[in-house]
Amino acid sequence: MDYQVIKEGDLFILTDQNGDITANDENGHGLYTKDTRFLNRMEIFIDGEKPSRLSSTASKSYVASFRLIKEEKDKGAIEILRDRIIYDGVLYEKISFTNFFPSRASFDFSAAFDSDFQDMFIVRKYRTGEVGAIVGRKAGENFVSIQYQGADHVIRETAIIWDSKEAKIDSKGNIQLSIALEPQEMKSVYFYIVPSIDGQKGTVLSFDQAYRQLENSYEKWYQETTKAVTDSPVFNELYQRGSQDLRMLMVDVGYGETPVAGLPWFAVPFGRDSLITSLFMLPLNPGKVKGTLRTLAAYQGLKADTWRDEQPGKIMHEIRFGELVTTNQSPFSPYYGTVDSTPLFLVLMAEYYRWTGDLSLVEELRPNILKALAWIDDAIKQRGSDFLTYHQEAEKGFPNQGWKDSSNSVVHESGEYGVSPIALAEVQGYVYQAKKGLAPIFHLLGDEKKAAQLETEAETLKAAFENSFWMENEQYYGIALDRSQQLVKSVTSNPGHLLFSELPNAERQNQIAKRLLADDLFSGYGIRTMSTNAAGYYPMSYHNGSVWPHDNAMILLGLSRLGYKEESGTIISSLLEASKSFEYQRLPELFCGYGSNIGYAVPYPSTCSPQAWAAGTVCVLLQAMLGITPDALKKKITINPVLPKEINELTAEGLRIGSGAISVKIVRRNENDLNVDIIENTTGYAVICLAGNPAVLR
Known part of the structure; x- marks a missing residue:
């Protein structure tokens, strides 16, 4: 894909493969919730230039990572690793810098954010219509926020929060930070982007705490x-x-x-x-x-x-x-x-x-x-x-x-x-x-x-x-x-x-x-x-x-x-x-x-x-x-399995049927003969097996 996207709840972010959302981009990149784009720009720069991408991945559906560099050929590079998650209505971004020069390196990091609050249909050029306008921008020691009042009189707001006390807002409205690193030293900066609709918004946690809770929610899903x-x-x-x-x-x-x-x-x-x-x-x-x-x-x-x-x-x-x-x-x-x-x-x-x-x-x-x-x-x-x-x-x-x-x-x-x-x-x-x-x-x-x-x-x-x-x-x-x-x-x-x-x-x-x-x-x-x-x-x-x-x-x-x-x-x-x-x-x-x-x-x-x-x-x-067909009306489970040519053994554990669960193991003994072993059956239903040996309950 030529984009990266992650989602949690009804908040999702769509970016290019560098992790950026570029203003005036024609691909609809942005941070969205409730069919509204709450970020239409999120770009990072090193010494005023965009770093180059080494790799990007969202191999876990809920985590996006981007590995970038600002390089001086044959001398060294500053590596930038962007790790991104969403949890409880908040976008978390951890940006880590590592010095791969042989001596101390200094550089300026800046991040540019903006919000247009466009309706999803307008972004997609699917509809046009009468809309609201930006009504305010605020800035504090470690945050900026943009407020929008819609034609529906709803107040939508995007808050961008960061953790570094040294970061400042420059004349262009960008968040700027001067960083100096010893060889192979690493430093991380954290950003938290919080959309709100009429004051309803998520709670900001630490990146690590949000990541643990997100991982735990997936582990709970797998257990269930x-x-x-x-x-x-x-x-x-x-x-x-x-x-x-x-x-x-x-x-x-x-x-x-x-x-x-x-x-x-x-x-x-x-x-x-x-x-x-x-x-x-x-x-x-x-x-x-x-x-x-x-x-x-x-x-x-x-x-x-x-x-x-x-x-x-x-x-x-x-x-x-x-x-x-x-x-x-x-x-x-x-x-x-x-x-x-x-x-x-x-x-x-x-x-x-x-x-x-x-x-x-x-x-x-x-x-x-x-x-x-x-x-x-x-x-x-x-x-x-x-x-x-x-x-x-x-x-x-x-x-x-x-x-x-x-x-x-x-x-x-x-x-x-x-x-x-x-x-x-x-x-x-x-x-x-x-x-x-x-x-x-x-x-x-x-x-x-x-x-x-x-x-x-x-x-x-x-x-x-x-x-x-x-x-x-x-x-x-x-x-x-x-x-x-x-x-x-x-x-x-x-x-x-x-x-x-x-x-x-x-x-x-x-x-x-x-x-x-x-x-x-x-x-x-x-x-x-x-x-x-x-x-x-x-x-x-x-x-x-x-x-x-x-x-x-x-x-x-x-x-x-x-x-x-x-x-x-x-x-x-x-x-x-x-x-x-x-x-x-x-x-x-x-x-x-x-x-x-x-x-x-x-x-x-x-x-x-x-x-x-x-x-x-x-x-x-x-x-x-x-080949499983439950039938609560007759209190029975029919099993009539087939394994494709690529598979000779299948174990399925914890299929929830009736008031309990059933676990089944199927093994191919020869081309046309499958052995079915019922490892567990707490469903309260009878099992009728139409292949191999009669089902055996251990």
Whole structure:
């Protein structure tokens, strides 16, 4: 990547590879919280010049380090090490200087800071609007601060604090310090940047104390989540990276922690992204998804509002907190223009119960569940269709409202774009899965009428779908129906999600599984979003030929649940191989759809990294290798494992299911024979093993 980014809570910093934020930079570098840029400049100088970079790293998701030098050729250098963390709403920067000249060296260090308080949408050139102004600047012995009053009358402030008593503010407003060091002597200067909104701000600790507490919070995360180790260093690194990134991407806006979509531009709760990521996180720890369900329930639509594409019962797409939103110049407060968040909310609720047996959360959110179901039914009736469709109502909203939300993602064989209202294939699968999954839960709650209604509606939808979406010549489903109920016949990855929904019958499941791994869809590094034979195919397209790890993970969930071991193993292997091509072995949001014959996965030109559902993909790899399917309704756990060719041994410890945990070890004895050892089972559920020896409890 050509940037470095770290995040903690809802504060994140995006800089260049030197660690600097340069004024008037076009890349949007800055320190952000609540969709506002609190620093638009942070640069350091030695004797008035920028030092040169030796290296930079954010190998730990929550720490950035930059090694710089100011050198005199063949004489020596001053080394500058910048260590950066964020904790409790404060940015900490430790700048250490070491003299590598053979004699005493003196130099002037200076640091320049500024704040423009621009709304995230303005920074990204996504929106313009009427905004506030800087209303004051203050300076003290060891601080400067900049105050801004927004058009929303909110006071936003950035305080820059330093620890050196010798540092002074020069005529340009920069912080200046003269330093003298003996050979190999080191000196450190500490800066603390504190954003505040109407006086609300974090507490400044010492750098070391903040670092310890940050490290402790990650250690607590690891203790509370599933441990997974294999004989493959590639998987082990990918799993550790994914778990660490998921921890970094969590945020609490008042209803419990939920994953934001991704950095740098989507560090806020989403509907679809947060729900799919949470779905993936169930094998990591199902308790970690409660915050997502509560957050989205709290922001559930209350009224009909075309400005925000809101309807009663609808689950939001995205929420923002910046000045343009708080002054109603942007509809993202929240914005509801998504067709799949509402059924996915219900799918996650049903899957959460399958993993935990926790009826209390179902009962707590029962009103929200009923409202979401009512929105789905009302939306179908209002369009006069058998299917859930979308159509943009908000003037500043999105024209395409499925997960492939780019303007060209629904394209006919002719190359023409589908015209809304559009019914997406995978969305009908989500609706089917939601109703099918919730029916037995309503039975447990004593609402037999609702349970029977959901079962009937699910089967009616299934029959209508099979009649309308199947492409006989392709032996595959089309991506969508358009406004005229015409089938959009492009071959895409979307129907692969139907396997997880278990909507297709057994014969068509086989045909989908086979088709997904055909050469035109499968790149060798994963399943492409669109067939290479389709009219809209382009390997560098955002949605029409690229490879998205989360898309593959959704497909993998279905293949695994339905017992397609060979296909599951192939996809797992492909994603493990692709991960080798990316920095820190971090799966990005997407990458280009070129074939694996070129020898490496080609990065997409602009992509979120780290990104939540890409990070969560590794949890699905673990779940698929274990072949684990909990069922709280029947008090059983099914294990039907598959190990890809790169892995011969897997141990997973502390998978939280039911009221306890299960630990499993899988060892390959020969090509087609896996031995399954149940090391621990305190779940209270029976274990049914469909491979190798019968499960043995030690």
